[in-house]
Amino acid sequence: EPEVTQTPSHQVTQMGQEVILRCVPISNHLYFYWYRQILGQKVEFLVSFYNNEISEKSEIFDDQFSVERPDGSNFTLKIRSTKLEDSAMYFCASRENQETQYFGPGTRLLVL
Amino acid sequence: GENVEQHPSTLSVQEGDSAVIKCTYSDSASNYFPWYKQELGKRPQLIIDIRSNVGEKKDQRIAVTLNKTAKHFSLHITETQPEDSAVYFCAASPWFSGGYNKLIFGAGTRLAVHP
Numbered sequence: 001e002p003e004v005t006q007t008p009s010h011q012v013t014q015m016g017q018e019v020i021l022r023c024v025p026i027s028n029h030l031y032f033y034w035y036r037q038i039l040g041q042k043v044e045f046l047v048s049f050y051n052n053e054i055s056e057k058s059e060i061f062d063d064q065f066s067v068e069r070p071d072g073s074n075f076t077l078k079i080r081s082t083k084l085e086d087s088a089m090y091f092c093a094s095r096e097n098q099e100t101q102y103f104g105p106g107t108r109l110l111v112l
Numbered sequence: 113g114e115n116v117e118q119h120p121s122t123l124s125v126q127e128g129d130s131a132v133i134k135c136t137y138s139d140s141a142s143n144y145f146p147w148y149k150q151e152l153g154k155r156p157q158l159i160i161d162i163r164s165n166v167g168e169k170k171d172q173r174i175a176v177t178l179n180k181t182a183k184h185f186s187l188h189i190t191e192t193q194p195e196d197s198a199v200y201f202c203a204a205s206p207w208f209s210g211g212y213n214k215l216i217f218g219a220g221t222r223l224a225v226h227p
Binding site for chain 2: 004031033035041042043044045048056058091095099100101102103104105106
């Protein structure tokens with residue numbers, strides 16, 4: 001069964017550094033999402049992406065964040081200048097025309 | 113704003129007992145309500161979902177009920193087994209065809225099933 005994949009599984013970075021989190025959605029899916037989960041807290045919506053543009057973003061998704069679909073398979077989340085509070089598990093999700101969103105395994109980001 | 117409240121935060125049951133987790137939502141436009149199970153260190157996995165035109169849905173030991181008037185929905189697990197132990201998240205979404213369908217999650221319920 002096809003699954004959403006994410007790399008890396010873990011990322012440790014210094015505050016102020018740029019990080020790029022990568023996702024490969026399920027191949028025939030059209031809608032892509034990033035969510036984050038701070039340790040012990042709820043999963044929070046960051047951004048949705050469709051037809052090569054952002055369709056909706058949350059208040060968390062400020063100017064330090066960007067998303068890109070550089071080719072037909074990858075979907076990336078970039079944080080330009082990481083802050084301590086960006087430490088979290090970041091989940092990519094995708095769906096086709098139906099409602100169900102399928103989540104990737106996550107990237108655990110630790111900002112020191 | 114959009115919010116989903118989930119209770120209880122932790123739930124401990126004996127194997128074979130039933131478990132019930134409840135959620136309420138604030139956005140009247142919400143019409144799609146999935147439940148995800150997340151085992152430690154793993155991705156959230158969809159276990160069941162319900163749409164607003166249905167009041168109840170069942171899949172083997174798992175059932176979900178929805179009360180749109182009261183804006184709440186519940187997950188029922190019967191005959192619990194140790195492998196049901198996980199964190200369960202409810203979510204709500206104002207889904208429509210062609211829409212973007214972000215999920216608003218509850219805070220999660222940590223279910224422990226003791227043998």
